Amino acid sequence: MRPRMVDVARRAGVSPKTVSNVINGYIHVSPEMRSRVQQAVEELGYVPNSTARTLRTGRTGIIAFAVPNLAAAYFAELATLVTVAAEKRGFTILIDQTDGLLEREQRIAAGLREHLIDGLIFSPLTMTPTEISAASGSTPMVLLGERDAPSSVDHVVIDNVVAAREATEHLVGLGRRRIAAVGAPLDVSTGTGSVRLRGYREALEGAGLEDSALVVPTGRLLRQSGAEAADRLLDLPRPPDALFCFNDAIAFGAMHALRKRGVQVPDDVAIVGFDDVEEASYSNPTLSSVRPDKQGIAEAAIDRLTSRLDGTAGHRPDAVVIPHELVVRESSGGSE
Missing domain, CATH: 3.40.50.2300 (Response regulator)
Structure with missing residues (x-):
């Protein structure tokens, strides 16, 4: 039989409510409790009933991640980190590739999948800040990429x-x-x-x-x-x-x-x-x-989006600046 939430709760020695909180990314769960639930989920092979969750919470548990080109190593590495960060909070990542085409970016920003996703992490190449601001609607959005961004959208950036x-x-x-x-x-x-x-x-x-x-x-x-x-x-x-x-x-x-x-x-x-x-x-x-700091970018993007979803974010969107460093190797005289 397919394992149920109550089975996970019994294995972890917690209440079904705690299991639900962990699966749905509720932030006020102790690390020890979260670890026990996640271990029980893995041991039992529990898969949440997405239809029931959608009816109960109005959410699908899916976040879209739209990037120009997954063949680019940077975006492939970032996609992996975003996926891991999302999974820790109970979300699944749906990846869209825009190829940097304006029409595709506009469709995604306007909510092409708004009934399927809870939010969007978006790295546009061709859309202007005005176009992004006009397209952003009911679906929460976090922008990536070092560009001028509209003040109406959360933005994760390096300098x-x-x-x-x-x-x-x-x-x-x-x-x-x-x-x-x-x-x-x-x-x-x-x-x-x-x-x-x-x-x-x-x-x-x-x-x-x-x-x-x-x-x-x-x-x-x-x-x-x-x-x-x-x-x-x-x-x-x-x-x-x-x-x-x-x-x-x-x-x-x-x-x-x-x-x-x-x-x-x-x-x-x-x-x-x-x-x-x-x-x-x-x-x-x-x-x-x-x-x-690609790990920092992924974590900050997911944090900003989930805080919008659970209502803990401030009223005004934020621009989160992530650290960087110059790594000197052989191509410019280094020894690394």
């Missing part, structure tokens, strides 16, 4: 201006004077790339350096884009001696192109990426990269 400035200042500190920015957005008015570009330019200005010819926009943040950008930069009369890449995939592609043309990293060209995906520790050379 990309500071992070990009620190990465560029690191290259300046190595004595590099022709530092290229690879992966700048085609539209510099919105999105993550625009704020990273701002930090890069602030660092150059502070060092008395700047050359617009060394800012290379790319349509997408892919390895191929990085390789093509590196080839264009090497063909300049005065090639760069350092690259600040707007994500790690761009950096990996750039390193591949440099290696094919006999350029040594970091001796000839130093490179810093962004996101610190797992591959950065295993590439050859290993890649220096800005490391956002």
Whole structure:
């Protein structure tokens, strides 16, 4: 027979109400009690009756996580962390891939699945703050991504201006004077790339350096884009001696192109990426990269969303700033 909530309660030595509180993500349960219930759930293979829960609470227990591209290592790693954080609070994650297409982002933001989900964690690429604000309705939403965001929506972010400035200042500190920015957005008015570009330019200005010819926009943040950008930069009369890449995939592609043309990293060209995906520790050379606290991003996003659902959040939406650090590896003279 399919195990029931009362069976879980009996196994854990608690009341059915306590089991219900744990399954539904109620925050006022002691860690010891939560652990006992979760262990009993796993031992019995208990699966909550989602239909009964929906009728009882008006919730489905499902949160949507919408990202541009799950093939990108950063979003794949983040999706895993969001899923784990959600499961600890009794929620299931439904993943949507937008491919960065405006029409898909608009449909998701407007509540395409509003009868299926309790809330949305959303990383848009193309929607403007005005469009996001207009689309956000009855379904609670938390935005991810380093971009200007409407004040009407909770937002989890790292300080990309500071992070990009620190990465560029690191290259300046190595004595590099022709530092290229690879992966700048085609539209510099919105999105993550625009704020990273701002930090890069602030660092150059502070060092008395700047050359617009060394800012290379790319349509997408892919390895191929990085390789093509590196080839264009090497063909300049005065090639760069350092690259600040707007994500790690761009950096990996750039390193591949440099290696094919006999350029040594970091001796000839130093490179810093962004996101610190797992591959950065295993590439050859290993890649220096800005490391956002991805665990912190996932936990904060789920916390903001669940607090909206259970009514414990403040009236005004919050912008939660998550820490970051620059990890220096071989591609910019480090030894890690």
